[in-house]
Amino acid sequence: MNLSLPALIERLHTFSGIAHKRDIQQVAKQLREAWPNPNPNGDDCALIPDGDGYKLLAMEGFINRFVADDPWFAGWCGVMVNLSDIAAMGGRPLAVVNALWDDALPHAEQILQGMAAASRAYQVPIVGGHTNLRSDQPQLAVAILGETRIPLSSFAVQSGQTLMVAINLQGRWHPPGYNWDAATEASPAALRQAWSLLPELAEAGLIHAAKDISQAGLTGTLVMMLESCGLGAELDLDQIPIPPDVTLEQWLCAFPSFGFLLAVEEEHREAVQQRFARCDIACAAVGRFTPHRKLDLHFRQQHACYWDLTQQSLTGMTC
Known part of the structure; x- marks a missing residue:
């Protein structure tokens, strides 16, 4: 057919x-009005001049249902999708941080295990973040710092x-x-x-x-x-x-x-x-x-x- x-x-x-x-x-409109940016929003990362090159900064938040139902893979994706943003800007990753909210430690551990597995595989360190285990539902956001010479x-x-x-x-x-x-x-x-x-x-x-x-x-x-x-x-x-x-x-x-x-x-x-x-x-x-x-x-x-x-x-x- x-x-x-x-x-x-x-x-x-x-x-x-x-x-x-x-x-x-x-x-989008509020961002443009609040802070005019010579490197405008809409790219995969923020592009921040740094000496002869640039720092790259990106962040991803995840749908709560995905984090609740598939915690290990959500943790892995927290690292992987941020790496994708850095690569799309011609960059190399430096470090990752996260914000993890959950209602139970065993579930939160699965998220962190997924993040740790991706961190080891891609050789990108997780250097800090924020954790709250008294939330009413699992939530995850992950940010990444990278760098590039030719964005x-x-x-x-x-x-x-x-x-x-x-x-x-x-x-x-x-x-x-x-x-x-x-x-x-x-x-x-x-x-x-x-x-x-x-x-x-x-x-x-x-x-x-x-x-x-x-x-x-x-x-x-x-x-x-x-x-x-x-x-x-x-x-x-x-x-x-x-x-x-x-x-x-x-x-x-x-x-x-x-x-x-x-x-x-x-x-x-x-x-x-x-x-x-x-x-x-x-x-x-x-x-x-x-x-x-x-x-x-x-x-x-x-x-x-x-x-x-x-x-x-x-x-x-x-x-």
Whole structure:
């Protein structure tokens, strides 16, 4: 049966990860008015000048139900998703802190065990935080500090650059949601090698911008990237690397553990693909950035607009 692109787009728009990103609109205006920032909000990390380079600062909070139902994996993700933000900015991580609230020590211990396992695997220390074991429910937030000499930024994308996707397909679903676990059973050495790729590519001048694929899914994350740079894109869904036995709709909604959108000059495309291939990471050219502020999708001879930023914003974090 042929998959209808307009029907697919309609279902993707109702995906819960998109709704969560829409919530950011409520604070975007207040942030701009309260503290004008020469490095505007909307990137994966705050970019703070520091001598000849930059410090990177990011933070992630987690849905309470996820923390309550899957404490060890929530702890692991607390470290992993922050590392993803640092990598997306061309950075290397320095340290992690957390804020953990819980109603029972055994449950809190599982969260900390997951964080400790990720800390050891990625070789990033947990250096402090805040703990309260008298809360009425489990809650977790994790922050990370990193550094970079050559930052990548969604605001640096230019029209005409090639849109590439790099994703680790070697994983499995971690139910009940669309979490693709390509990390917890991987070799720690392989994990660290993969996470070093983006800062190495940035320093080599082979990529100019990146964004990690978040809970908004691949297409939702791309809309966020386009909001930052004030551009549009054409995305060929047929070119996206997908694991066996996973449907396109599932994959477009997935948080892939290791997954990034990249802005690359065409002459660097092959070199970028080769670098990821050495680490067994699938990397493909899937489209290009355009001056028109729309995300247009192409799929099996079908063409449709996924998002028109001239008509509606997603996060409201714009340049």
